[in-house]
Amino acid sequence: MLKYVARRILQMIPVFFGVTVILFILRAPGVLPGDPIEMLTGDRVISEVTYNQLVQKHGLDQPLYVQYVTYMKNLFKGDLGLSYKKNRSVTEIFVEKYPYTLRLALAAILIEMIVGLSVGIISAVKRYSFWDVAVTLSTSILVSLPVFWLGMLMQVLFGIYFKRWGLPYLPISGMGNPPDLAHLIMPAITLASVSTAYVARIMRSQMIDVSQQDYIRTAEAKGLKGGAVVRKHALKNALIPVVTFIGIDLGAMLAGAILTETVFNWPGIGYEIYLAITARDWPIVTGGVVIVVIAYMIINLLVDVSYAFLDPRIRYGGEAA
Amino acid sequence: MSTLLEVNGLQTYFDTIDGVLKAVDGVTFSLDRGATLGIVGESGSGKSVTALSIMRLIPMPPGRFAGGDIRYEDRSILEMSAAEVRSLRGNNIAMIFQDPMTSLNPVYRVGKQIGESLRLHKGMSRKSADVRAAELLDVVGIPNASQRAKDYPHQFSGGMRQRAMIAMAVACDPDILIADEPTTALDVTIQAQILDLMIELQQEKDTAIIMITHDLGIVADMVDNVMVMYAGRPVEEGTVDQVFYDPKHPYTWGLLDSLPRYDVDDKGRLIPIEGQPPSLIAVPSGCAFHPRCPYARDVCRAEEPKLSNLGDGHVAACHFAGSSGFVRGSTAGGAA
Numbered sequence: 001m002l003k004y005v006a007r008r009i010l011q012m013i014p015v016f017f018g019v020t021v022i023l024f025i026l027r028a029p030g031v032l033p034g035d036p037i038e039m040l041t042g043d044r045v046i047s048e049v050t051y052n053q054l055v056q057k058h059g060l061d062q063p064l065y066v067q068y069v070t071y072m073k074n075l076f077k078g079d080l081g082l083s084y085k086k087n088r089s090v091t092e093i094f095v096e097k098y099p100y101t102l103r104l105a106l107a108a109i110l111i112e113m114i115v116g117l118s119v120g121i122i123s124a125v126k127r128y129s130f131w132d133v134a135v136t137l138s139t140s141i142l143v144s145l146p147v148f149w150l151g152m153l154m155q156v157l158f159g160i161y162f163k164r165w166g167l168p169y170l171p172i173s174g175m176g177n178p179p180d181l182a183h184l185i186m187p188a189i190t191l192a193s194v195s196t197a198y199v200a201r202i203m204r205s206q207m208i209d210v211s212q213q214d215y216i217r218t219a220e221a222k223g224l225k226g227g228a229v230v231r232k233h234a235l236k237n238a239l240i241p242v243v244t245f246i247g248i249d250l251g252a253m254l255a256g257a258i259l260t261e262t263v264f265n266w267p268g269i270g271y272e273i274y275l276a277i278t279a280r281d282w283p284i285v286t287g288g289v290v291i292v293v294i295a296y297m298i299i300n301l302l303v304d305v306s307y308a309f310l311d312p313r314i315r316y317g318g319e320a321a
Numbered sequence: 322m323s324t325l326l327e328v329n330g331l332q333t334y335f336d337t338i339d340g341v342l343k344a345v346d347g348v349t350f351s352l353d354r355g356a357t358l359g360i361v362g363e364s365g366s367g368k369s370v371t372a373l374s375i376m377r378l379i380p381m382p383p384g385r386f387a388g389g390d391i392r393y394e395d396r397s398i399l400e401m402s403a404a405e406v407r408s409l410r411g412n413n414i415a416m417i418f419q420d421p422m423t424s425l426n427p428v429y430r431v432g433k434q435i436g437e438s439l440r441l442h443k444g445m446s447r448k449s450a451d452v453r454a455a456e457l458l459d460v461v462g463i464p465n466a467s468q469r470a471k472d473y474p475h476q477f478s479g480g481m482r483q484r485a486m487i488a489m490a491v492a493c494d495p496d497i498l499i500a501d502e503p504t505t506a507l508d509v510t511i512q513a514q515i516l517d518l519m520i521e522l523q524q525e526k527d528t529a530i531i532m533i534t535h536d537l538g539i540v541a542d543m544v545d546n547v548m549v550m551y552a553g554r555p556v557e558e559g560t561v562d563q564v565f566y567d568p569k570h571p572y573t574w575g576l577l578d579s580l581p582r583y584d585v586d587d588k589g590r591l592i593p594i595e596g597q598p599p600s601l602i603a604v605p606s607g608c609a610f611h612p613r614c615p616y617a618r619d620v621c622r623a624e625e626p627k628l629s630n631l632g633d634g635h636v637a638a639c640h641f642a643g644s645s646g647f648v649r650g651s652t653a654g655g656a657a
Binding site for chain 2: 214215219220221223224225233311312313
């Protein structure tokens with residue numbers, strides 16, 4: 001197992017370099033339209049001297065490969081460079097923003113697991129009941145709704161109309177100062193919505209599939225109660241593919257949720273990276289993607305390792321066949 | 322010997338979109354303590370559904386008991402509450418399934434799966450169930466049992482898994498052991514070992530066995546009584562000697578003729594039973610076997626034959642069973 005983990009970590013190195021190289025190629029003049037310094041100064045007319053000072057300050061006068069080497073050297077010291085537009089350390093920006101993204105992602109994953117799994121299980125156990133049909137119908141609707149639109153609908157209903165009707169209402173924007181639970185509810189539900197529907201559907205079909213396996217009949221033939229059969233014998237087998245989905249989804253959420261964060265003015269890294277792209281603020285874009293890639297790779301590794309705990313047939317590194 | 326299990330006119334039907342599927346339609350037999358009954362027949366003849374009915378493991382719906390009764394120690398299994406049935410399952414009546422590769426849960430240790438019924442029915446602690454499970458694995462001939470109990474099913478070979486299934490089934494010393502084609506999925510060399518093991522355990526504990534199989538060799542070797550099933554109905558019942566050496570039903574004749582024999586010069590050809598088993602939704606009129614029966618006559622198409630007594634408990638469901646002149650090989654043809 002340790003050998004396997006070590007190998008996987010080594011495999012991350014080329015991926016990591018590949019991603020950063022691509023990001024630097026995008027910086028090369030002419031690859032993408034828009035000059036960072038012009039985006040920075042906007043409509044203001046600046047002298048050539050000022051322009052050159054800014055170019056020098058951000059190292060844009062150096063050849064691209066020199067910029068890359070400098071960047072990588074600094075990266076290993078934890079320095080992600082200086083934002084063109086904000087004139088702040090990128091590391092500092094992400095240290096400040098990342099907890100917000102983490103907060104939203106964890107809340108959404110929690111909803112996805114608790115609601116998605118239990119709805120899927122109940123649907124499978126009470127197959128073809130009214131409940132099951134209702135779940136199948138509502139999950140199909142949910143997966144086809146655009147996330148931002150769902151967010152806006154909720155804002156209008158729970159934020160604006162509930163307030164108008166004198167009902168308890170939810171804040172529609174920001175994360176509160178200090179951050180509180182009320183501000184978290186709608187963004188988390190919005191971010192979790194599609195995935196929750198998918199988890200419920202995968203869980204349902206997995207449970208149905210597993211419940212038709214021979215070993216479930218063996219468990220019943222032992223005289224176990226239906227509930228015990230589901231809990232002990234069906235669940236663990238059914239969970240394996242669902243864990244993959246949730247893991248990959250968590251990876252995606254840790255990369256920031258641009259749509260949800262934009263709709264709810266959530267100050268996470270998704271929104272930050274989106275703004276930086278429009279401003280050609282390369283240090284933020286590069287730094288953001290670097291963080292996202294690392295987070296994604298670590299989550300994927302954790303998911304793969306978790307298989308070994310769920311399914312004894314999987315053993316990494318060639319121990320015990 | 323006392324009658325342990327009585328199945329009387331059992332009808333297990335399934336409601337399907339195409340109509341009522343009569344998987345079991347009037348099965349009657351009784352099983353004494355320590356006795357062995359073989360149920361033989363083609364795929365889809367209702368053997369397994371009969372077994373699952375005894376365990377009340379028929380999914381309902383679409384399944385339902387349309388008639389008849391199953392009595393265990395004179396209590397109707399069909400009328401028991403779900404909790405009463407559960408206290409029988411794995412405890413008084415246990416089952417071994419066909420495919421040992423898929424009948425064990427892949428994510429739990431073998432020992433745990435064996436110990437599960439001990440904890441459930443005998444109220445054993447986790448620890449003593451573990452110890453007993455290892456003992457049981459040893460009994461069924463798994464070497465180094467206490468270590469192997471900690472293995473997962475995928476670390477066991479097919480034969481070992483079936484041994485583990487047997488250990489699981491006999492854990493609570495059941496009165497009845499139902500074995501649904503226990504050796505079909507195994508190598509021939511392993512088959513004999515598994516059967517020997519079952520006989521050994523049976524003799525030790527006086528367990529009654531219902532052996533479901535389509536392998537007539539197994540039946541001849543280890544059972545006392547045989548029930549031949551066709552299209553959900555018993556067509557012939559009797560002792561092994563009666564059914565094998567003096568069969569009365571044309572279907573039984575066909576089954577026996579389709580076996581390879583060393584003592585008959587048939588130029589190496591086997592004689593198959595022509596045609597396909599009938600649909601259980603639209604069972605042929607009269608005798609269900611008549612479309613495939615070389616002896617069929619008008620009465621066979623019109624009237625369903627009753628099980629007629631041929632003496633000494635030997636019964637057959639054929640209009641002509643026992644009548645003089647109606648013998649194997651006398652391809653009468655009739656109006657066919």
